[in-house]
Amino acid sequence: MVVVKPELQRNYSPLSLTLTMINGSGSNHTEYDNRKNFTARLLYDDTYFRGKFRLLVGGSTYQGGMYQGGKDLYFMEGNRFTHSEDLANIGQYGDRTYYCGEVTMQLKTLIGTTALNAEF
DSSP states (O other): OEEEOOOBTTBOOOEEEEEEEEETTOTTSOOOSSOEEEEEEEEEEEEETTTTEEEEEEEEEEEEEEEOOSSEEEEEETTEEEEEEOGGGTTOEEEEEEEEEEEEEEEEETTEEEEEEEEO
């Protein structure tokens, strides 16, 4: 994993970038091919009004694939998974590409912190 958080003129930078390369078969399996999955996340995280209000805005993506060891192949069509059952699917890769946006607002008061989160 690589995390990039620039310093701007010796001040705190609210931007950070996280990049990862992931073994597509998972952490508890041995590698069976040379394909990797990638993720990236860009995040803006800053506080305002002497630390009483915090704003986080970010976006992320997952780019990868899933090895299909059987005849069943699941792939995205529009906004849902579609099933294909064919012997030709054995050994193919089902595309896994996802995008995400996120917004979090936090407000600190005398009785605690209130947070509003949204993901899309």
